[in-house]
Amino acid sequence: MARFLIRRILLGLFVVWLTVTLVFLIFFVGPGPQDVARRLAGKQATPQQVHLVLLRLHLNQPMIKVYWHFVWNQLLHAKLYSYIHDQPVTTVIREAFPLTLSLAIGAAIIWFVLGVLSGVLSAVRRGSIWDRSATATALFFYSTPVFVLGLILLYVFYFQFSRAGIHVFPGQGPGAVPHNPLTFFKSFLLPWMALALISAATYTRLTRGSMLEVMGEDYIRTARSKGLLERRVIYRHALRSALTPVVSQFGIDVGTLLGGAILTEYTFGIPGLGWTAVHAIEQNDLPVIIGIVVVATAAVVAANILVDIFYAFLDPRVRLH
Amino acid sequence: MSLSASSSVETVREPGSPLSGATGEEVAAKIEGRGTWQLAWARLRRDRAAMIALGVIVVIILVAIFAPLFATVTGHGVNQQFRNTGLSPDGLPRGPNGTFVLGTDDQGRDVLVRIAYGTRISLFVGVAVTLIVVVIGGLLGLAAGYLGGIVDTLIARLIDIVLSLPYLMFAISLVSVGFLGGNQGKLLGVKGLPIIVFVIAVFAWAAIARIVRGQVLSIREKEYIEAARSLGASSWRIMIVDVLPNVTTQLIVYATLLIPVTIVTEAALSFLGLGIPPPTADWGQMISESQVLYQQAWWFLFFPSAALVITTLAFNIFGDGIRDALDPRLERI
Numbered sequence: 001m002a003r004f005l006i007r008r009i010l011l012g013l014f015v016v017w018l019t020v021t022l023v024f025l026i027f028f029v030g031p032g033p034q035d036v037a038r039r040l041a042g043k044q045a046t047p048q049q050v051h052l053v054l055l056r057l058h059l060n061q062p063m064i065k066v067y068w069h070f071v072w073n074q075l076l077h078a079k080l081y082s083y084i085h086d087q088p089v090t091t092v093i094r095e096a097f098p099l100t101l102s103l104a105i106g107a108a109i110i111w112f113v114l115g116v117l118s119g120v121l122s123a124v125r126r127g128s129i130w131d132r133s134a135t136a137t138a139l140f141f142y143s144t145p146v147f148v149l150g151l152i153l154l155y156v157f158y159f160q161f162s163r164a165g166i167h168v169f170p171g172q173g174p175g176a177v178p179h180n181p182l183t184f185f186k187s188f189l190l191p192w193m194a195l196a197l198i199s200a201a202t203y204t205r206l207t208r209g210s211m212l213e214v215m216g217e218d219y220i221r222t223a224r225s226k227g228l229l230e231r232r233v234i235y236r237h238a239l240r241s242a243l244t245p246v247v248s249q250f251g252i253d254v255g256t257l258l259g260g261a262i263l264t265e266y267t268f269g270i271p272g273l274g275w276t277a278v279h280a281i282e283q284n285d286l287p288v289i290i291g292i293v294v295v296a297t298a299a300v301v302a303a304n305i306l307v308d309i310f311y312a313f314l315d316p317r318v319r320l321h
Numbered sequence: 322m323s324l325s326a327s328s329s330v331e332t333v334r335e336p337g338s339p340l341s342g343a344t345g346e347e348v349a350a351k352i353e354g355r356g357t358w359q360l361a362w363a364r365l366r367r368d369r370a371a372m373i374a375l376g377v378i379v380v381i382i383l384v385a386i387f388a389p390l391f392a393t394v395t396g397h398g399v400n401q402q403f404r405n406t407g408l409s410p411d412g413l414p415r416g417p418n419g420t421f422v423l424g425t426d427d428q429g430r431d432v433l434v435r436i437a438y439g440t441r442i443s444l445f446v447g448v449a450v451t452l453i454v455v456v457i458g459g460l461l462g463l464a465a466g467y468l469g470g471i472v473d474t475l476i477a478r479l480i481d482i483v484l485s486l487p488y489l490m491f492a493i494s495l496v497s498v499g500f501l502g503g504n505q506g507k508l509l510g511v512k513g514l515p516i517i518v519f520v521i522a523v524f525a526w527a528a529i530a531r532i533v534r535g536q537v538l539s540i541r542e543k544e545y546i547e548a549a550r551s552l553g554a555s556s557w558r559i560m561i562v563d564v565l566p567n568v569t570t571q572l573i574v575y576a577t578l579l580i581p582v583t584i585v586t587e588a589a590l591s592f593l594g595l596g597i598p599p600p601t602a603d604w605g606q607m608i609s610e611s612q613v614l615y616q617q618a619w620w621f622l623f624f625p626s627a628a629l630v631i632t633t634l635a636f637n638i639f640g641d642g643i644r645d646a647l648d649p650r651l652e653r654i
Binding site for chain 2: 011015018019022023026027139140142143144145147148151152154155159256259260262263266274277278281282284289292293296297300301304
């Protein structure tokens with residue numbers, strides 16, 4: 001176990017390093033230092049201003065030195081400053097992360113409950129009208145991009161409801177973490193719904209397939225032939241092992257979302273990590289991009305390790321090495 | 322004369338009807354001819370949802386091919402702005418009417434014609450990326466699974482790494498550099514298309530490679546592979562002749578299901594303003610442009626969204642159908 005953890009954490013650190021280097025290559029080496037400086041200086045910049053930017057960011061030095069300066073002096077000592085906002089990147093992330101966290105956790109709870117429940121019911125009453133409609137609904141949401149659903153929810157629940165005099169759903173997500181918890185909660189209702197409905201579709205399909213597979217196993221027949229109640233067979237015996245792949249998918253999905261739910265945040269204008277990253281990319285704010293990419297990669301890597309550990313706890317046949 | 326008559330009987334005959342005029346040899350040939358693919362096709366044809374989805378896909382392909390016809394029939398060019406007829410006096414888009422069947426957009430352009438042209442981008446990206454990814458992912462997965470050793474270690478690690486990258490974040494970074502650097506590049510006369518195809522393919526191959534690798538790992542231990550090896554066949558020959566045909570069904574299933582994923586990714590990039598640059602008609606871009614106006618002009622949001630959802634839905638239903646048809650072990654459920 002200890003050896004496994006060390007190996008996985010080392011591999012995780014390697015992936016984070018690789019990501020940072022890739023981002024660096026994409027933004028610095030790809031377009032070339034002159035181009036980077038010109039873009040950072042802005043459209044109306046004079047050649048002198050461009051040169052000033054070049055000097056300030058050490059871009060006139062060999063690439064390897066720029067890289068070293070960037071990774072060692074700035075990243076490892078958490079001294080990255082946003083080019084555009086004159087703010088430490090840590091501050092930018094600290095302000096954006098709670099919003100992404102609230103979005104991800106709220107949506108995750110809804111979609112897990114919704115997806116697993118409808119998946120189990122579908123599998124248990126396979127072929128019934130409930131199963132068919134649940135499967136069709138799941139397929140529909142599975143095929144709908146989150147930004148399409150988000151905009152349609154905004155149209156119906158914000159615009160049409162407001163026109164009818166019902167002001168329950170605000171038109172946009174939260175601008176920042178507010179002082180009033182109720183406003184905060186309400187501003188998340190539509191983003192949660194959009195994200196949760198689409199993710200729940202995947203979980204319905206996954207749970208249903210996994211349940212059906214487990215229900216065909218011998219030990220389920222054994223449990224039935226022991227005379228156990230059908231409910232006990234389903235919820236105690238079948239669900240337990242059917243949920244293993246579902247929960248590991250859940251861990252990875254939540255991990256991915258914690259690095260920024262880019263499309264949902266962008267659609268609802270929530271300034272979380274994903275929204276901030278898109279804007280940083282538009283403005284070529286490399287330090288902010290790198291900061292967010294590090295957080296996002298770390299979240300995915302951590303989620304993967306946690307899922308593997310979870311697997312080992314749940315399934316004694318899995319040995320970690 | 323009689324020959325042609327008998328052959329016309331052949332083509333008209335129902336599959337299940339008795340082979341009245343056929344000789345014994347013909348019957349034998351018929352039975353022998355029902356290979357895996359024919360059986361799969363027969364199963365697929367019984368799947369009503371999949372057949373409807375296939376019909377929708379054919380219509381979508383026809384719309385893409387004959388997109389200029391929409392422009393000719395309506396008399397509205399794809400990028401033509403109708404400032405007088407297409408916009409209200411306040412400069413707002415016009416709703417669906419006799420002239421503009423699906424209404425106009427914020428610049429007074431015909432939404433129907435633009436959706437028709439947008440079909441071309443979506444389908445092209447979906448199919449092109451899938452083909453590239455199936456070839457690259459398939460070959461790498463095949464090599465990793467069959468050759469093993471250091472090749473496998475390298476490819477498997479690479480797959481792990483690619484799958485653990487925050488891919489949308491990377492995709493938008495890559496695309497934004499390609500754009501701002503000014504080297505957009507063209508493909509089939511569409512700006513920005515090569516980089517979109519590249520960016521999506523760079524991340525999508527890993528999932529296919531992982532699946533193929535897993536399949537090949539189990540196929541490698543089969544007796545017929547051992548037989549081929551003991552007959553002195555080279556690794557390449559075994560991989561291509563003996564292993565590859567046995568992963569084709571899996572590859573086809575995942576390829577069909579990858580098309581809608583790719584179409585949505587392209588639309589998402591365009592939605593974020595990092596896909597196909599305007600004024601080229603593109604569904605994701607239309608949805609993005611409708612964001613500011615959806616309260617006044619629902620049609621501008623609704624119709625491109627519907628086109629996108631119908632397309633992905635059709636491919637997903639058809640993909641599910643193909644999976645069930647090719648894998649008879651899975652009961653139809």
